Amino acid sequence: MQEAQAIIERVRRVSATVQRLDVAVDRAHRNVGAGQLFLARTTASFDPYLREPWTPVHRNGSSLTIERPAGQVYTPGQIVSLIGPIGRPLPMREKIRTLLLIAHEATPAALMMLAETALAQGAAVSLALLGAAIHYPLEALPEEVEVIRGDDQGKWPDQPETLRWAEQVFAVAPPPYDMSYYTQLLDSIRQVKMEVPAQYVYGLFQPPLPCGVGACQACLIRRSGEEVPACTEGMAFDLTTLHLLAPEGKA
Numbered sequence: 389m390q391e392a393q394a395i396i397e398r399v400r401r402v403s404a405t406v407q408r409l410d411v412a413v414d415r416a417h418r419n420v421g422a423g424q425l426f427l428a429r430t431t432a433s434f435d436p437y438l439r440e441p442w443t444p445v446h447r448n449g450s451s452l453t454i455e456r457p458a459g460q461v462y463t464p465g466q467i468v469s470l471i472g473p474i475g476r477p478l479p480m481r482e483k484i485r486t487l488l489l490i491a492h493e494a495t496p497a498a499l500m501m502l503a504e505t506a507l508a509q510g511a512a513v514s515l516a517l518l519g520a521a522i523h524y525p526l527e528a529l530p531e532e533v534e535v536i537r538g539d540d541q542g543k544w545p546d547q548p549e550t551l552r553w554a555e556q557v558f559a560v561a562p563p564p565y566d567m568s569y570y571t572q573l574l575d576s577i578r579q580v581k582m583e584v585p586a587q588y589v590y591g592l593f594q595p596p597l598p599c600g601v602g603a604c605q606a607c608l609i610r611r612s613g614e615e616v617p618a619c620t621e622g623m624a625f626d627l628t629t630l631h632l633l634a635p636e637g638k639a
Contacts, residue, residue, distance in 0.1 A: 445502065557589040
């Protein structure tokens with residue numbers, strides 16, 4: 389992880405709610421992997437003190453495409469300080485054929501580079517948009533991605549069949565929805581699979597990241613009996629290794 393300056397080259401409005409920034413980055417930041425992010429400071433001062441989490445959705449040579457809410461103002465030529473990459477790349481299996489992505493109450497931006505990589509390898513990719521995510525603009529998605537619209541409860545039509553179809557699942561849900569939804573998702577998978585294999589279903593966590601190096605302990609996740617920082621060990625975790633909530637109706 390390293391701090392370096394970047395330059396916003398282009399600002400594009402994708403929809404009424406989403407814009408994308410083409411950003412020229414330092415050589416050390418060009419090999420960012422799917423699911424990794426940067427901590428950005430867009431001002432010369434320390435106000436605000438916490439940096440913004442910037443998630444790349446596309447990589448093109450020396451430039452990264454970052455997705456941001458449309459209401460925030462950025463200008464071409466603007467210099468930005470980036471720290472990163474934060475976290476580890478999403479561990480997609482080699483030669484995967486069927487990939488299921490899920491965005492629950494969250495933008496699917498953190499999953500876009502993974503979808504792009506899987507499509508380039510010839511895999512079939514489905515994206516389930518649940519809760520507030522159903523309002524995500526479809527024009528921001530690759531045309532090859534099959535989009536599934538679900539409901540506010542985190543369900544979608546033919547969900548058991550989709551879970552059986554997928555060779556691997558990656559889901560993103562923001563706090564405070566993350567633990568409850570990941571518990572629900574894992575329980576749903578256990579109802580359609582006799583055994584949930586390791587490295588089959590991952591949940592991405594998006595806690596506050598004051599430092600990005602695990603020192604502040606603000607992003608701790610309980611995994612396999614110990615607490616580990618999401619910023620260095622995540623941002624995605626195998627759900628079968630986490631200390632999740634008790635499924636609804638169970639003690």
